[in-house]
Amino acid sequence: MSDLHAPRPAPDGERVVRTGGDGTDGIVRCERCGASEATLNVATGMLRCSFCRYEWSTQNALQAFDLDGAIGDLTGVVVGSGTADVTADPAVTLRCTACGADVVVDTTTAVHARCHWCRNTLSLTEQVPNGAVPDMLLPFSVSKEEAVEHVAEFVRKRTFFAHPRFRAEFTPENVMGVYLPYMVVDVNAHATVAGEGEHQTRSYTVQVRDSEGKTRSERRYDADVYDVRRSFDLHVDDLTVESSALRLDRDTARTSNNVINTILPFDVENGVTYDPRYLQGFTSERRDVDVDALRPAVLGQVSDIARWRVDETIAFYDRGVRWDTTDVDVRGERWVSAYLPVWLYSYLQTRKDGSTLLHYVAVNGRTGETMGSVPLNVPRLALVASVVEVLGAAAAAVLWVLT
């Protein structure tokens, strides 16, 4: 095990910021009474001992680890130690420090396990490279009651065409709090976008004769054409991307991960240093995708941001601009791994052919933004759409006769 705990050797130009702290795996005790049970008080955002009610919080992570410096000063690659490439087994065996029993924690869904013998809660605190312990986390601030209301309200507006089995089984109280793994990335880049733009110089009407010899009016436009180039420094702050293969799957034929993506962004600047007790009472999904695998997608999003921002400078080209090239020269990038809070209501739909489609209604655990997927009652939709089609065709016939 010792080699797993060694700091990752930094590749050329990469600086690793240690965010692991000095804690060790096992029982994490209350500083005041020594109890091993503590949970997040969602109302205050603080941790609360389940026995003596003592409340405390951990530091702002980005400030504590000096990961919030000016983006313009960023050079090379800076990463939190919680972003280390995933090389270790997701199952971690801990020895209970109270009774000596061996307890296995499956980090795929949790960072805790209760000792079967003495009932103490054992937690993962050390940053083993299995993607389970991040650089920071953002505690839930939306309560379960609020999340249930958000989910119920979302589905209530989509009941008429909802699948009958879904309607019968819908139980918003089954919503689960999940800490999902993300990478939060700052990028210091120089961007150059180039293409062609058109500026309208004249608009006029001409008379044209069609094949039947009838004359009609048509609009015509004249425009000046320009080679357009914009070159600028671009500072991207807290770009957030999913960092598990499961959540990066966007095939809407079998899953609805896109609705979880939709509830971004989070106020990640308020993230706190990792303490496993924030996760008690919630589930978590470990990160299984590394920085190098995510970099192309991040740079693609930075290119999109560059083109989006440069739109502010091309108002002169009132007919539009066609960008042909976007060059992004990255001078510095900073990667931080994070657990971010999501309330998830899930429903597995099994189709007649045996294939499945996993529907989610997701609530951002900080902002309450809600998005979801509701299974459809296809026969009912086809019937109503047919009626609409008949009415539309009748209206089209009337319009045709009148004109």
Place this chain on the structure above:
Amino acid sequence: MTGVQALAAAADVTASVGSSDEGSGKVMLLLLLLAGPLYAGWVHLRYRNTDKRHHHESETRSDMLDVQAQDVRTGARTGLRSARMQGANSRKVRAP
């Protein structure tokens, strides 16, 4: 043609037909003839939200500094039929 495809096709046709009265009449006729698939597509998107995503391009904080513009007039085009430049893509998002 599924409802969602009908919605996309209708949007393309609507954009390509100009703003003349005759063009507007054709668009209205097309929309009425496709009313069923369009309605099905709208309901599908409202329930399944398969088109929804995080708008990283506009919802991510960013600063643009020291902007240098180099614009050179290269010519002129006359008698263009569309009010919009052909191939304009400045608002198009490409990353997943």
